[in-house]
Amino acid sequence: MRITGISTHVVGTPWRNLTYVQVHTDEGLTGVGETRMTGHTDALLGYLREAVPHHVEGSDPFATEDLVRRMKYGDFGRAGEIVMSGIACVEMACWDIKGKALGVPVWQLLGGKVHDRVKAYANGWYTTERTPEAYHEAARAVTARGYRALKIDPFGTGHLELGHQETVQAVALIEAVRDAIGPECELMLEMHGRFSPATAVRLAKEMAPYAPAWLEEPVPPENLAALAKVAAKVDQPIATGERIHDRIEFRELFASGAADIIQPDLGHIGGILEARKLAATAETHYMLIAPHNVGGSVLTAASLQLAACTPNFKILEHFNDFADAEIKNVVKGAPQVVDGYFTLPDAPGLGVELDTDAAAEFPQQQARFDLWAEGWEKRDPDKAGQK
Numbered sequence: 001m002r003i004t005g006i007s008t009h010v011v012g013t014p015w016r017n018l019t020y021v022q023v024h025t026d027e028g029l030t031g032v033g034e035t036r037m038t039g040h041t042d043a044l045l046g047y048l049r050e051a052v053p054h055h056v057e058g059s060d061p062f063a064t065e066d067l068v069r070r071m072k073y074g075d076f077g078r079a080g081e082i083v084m085s086g087i088a089c090v091e092m093a094c095w096d097i098k099g100k101a102l103g104v105p106v107w108q109l110l111g112g113k114v115h116d117r118v119k120a121y122a123n124g125w126y127t128t129e130r131t132p133e134a135y136h137e138a139a140r141a142v143t144a145r146g147y148r149a150l151k152i153d154p155f156g157t158g159h160l161e162l163g164h165q166e167t168v169q170a171v172a173l174i175e176a177v178r179d180a181i182g183p184e185c186e187l188m189l190e191m192h193g194r195f196s197p198a199t200a201v202r203l204a205k206e207m208a209p210y211a212p213a214w215l216e217e218p219v220p221p222e223n224l225a226a227l228a229k230v231a232a233k234v235d236q237p238i239a240t241g242e243r244i245h246d247r248i249e250f251r252e253l254f255a256s257g258a259a260d261i262i263q264p265d266l267g268h269i270g271g272i273l274e275a276r277k278l279a280a281t282a283e284t285h286y287m288l289i290a291p292h293n294v295g296g297s298v299l300t301a302a303s304l305q306l307a308a309c310t311p312n313f314k315i316l317e318h319f320n321d322f323a324d325a326e327i328k329n330v331v332k333g334a335p336q337v338v339d340g341y342f343t344l345p346d347a348p349g350l351g352v353e354l355d356t357d358a359a360a361e362f363p364q365q366q367a368r369f370d371l372w373a374e375g376w377e378k379r380d381p382d383k384a385g386q387k
Helices: 041-056 064-073 081-102 132-144 164-181 197-210 224-231 247-256 272-284 297-308
Strands: 003-012 017-025 030-037 117-122 149-152 186-190 214-216 238-240 316-318 341-343
Touching (some): 003 041, 017 041, 030 081, 030 297, 064 081, 064 272, 081 272, 132 149, 132 164, 149 164, 164 186, 197 224, 224 238, 224 247, 247 272, 297 316
Parallel strands (some): 117 149, 117 316, 149 186, 186 214
Antiparallel strands (some): 003 017, 117 341
């Protein structure tokens, strides 16, 4: 079997573009992969146009390691977000092809399942008025759908510092959410990597009574010394890693001991097998893995394949129930959350199919996610999203 080419399909939303890549073969099998881009979609498509003739066409989709190696190193450059995201789309699609050809789900090819179901946490649910009453109501709606974990960024447009009034408001929002969901639900606290260490530590102490399951990116992710400083002074677990695009770059994070949970994005770190290798390394450091997952349903399906066979897998982020109502028909067989958990897909490959006609109804947009724009959190829920 050989790859004959690819086709790309961009599904646009106001705050992110979802790029789907179909890989076609000479035996008639087609696989699909996905990544999510904000502001770099054209760059990704340009990379794929150049990379496919050199590295992808004519390749054996079963030889995933060789294909990834050539795409990553074959042009003598350093692979960053664009290259690794392009690799991820193609790599996922190859796994989809392999599973279809053999008639088994991808998790079966990765060693078999160690979990029968995977816990989900809700994101994208709090595009509402930033008042305790509105957040309380929104959080109750999340748990009414069966979720027993959710994530929130209550800090508005705070950057490096957060003033007294903004801190009071953030605490009030978290208090309202915790009251709505009760003590048994996990509550993840998102900081989007924008505070100084001193501010992050102070905010962690303010939030401690509400038992956050983790603090996510409390400081900018580029400075591991700053992250270690925070980790040494707070009691809550630290989660980070969504903006690291090469598993090798996790080495210093592991060595620092500054994180308890790593959050690679399968759509940016080179795909399923790269994330599987990273998870295995994390296991040797007694770290859990909870992938960043703000893409569409193909990326969710790929993340579930990883979850099934990964002993140290904690939980999977899920946006599709709250941010993607308009585009829900783009992917057939999309994973569903029931009573707070995903069931594992048992269909061959990734277990999903892209409906290209439905995808064509949502053309690429000038997507914009600006955390520091005044009033971003008050936009119309149909025109905004949370990361």
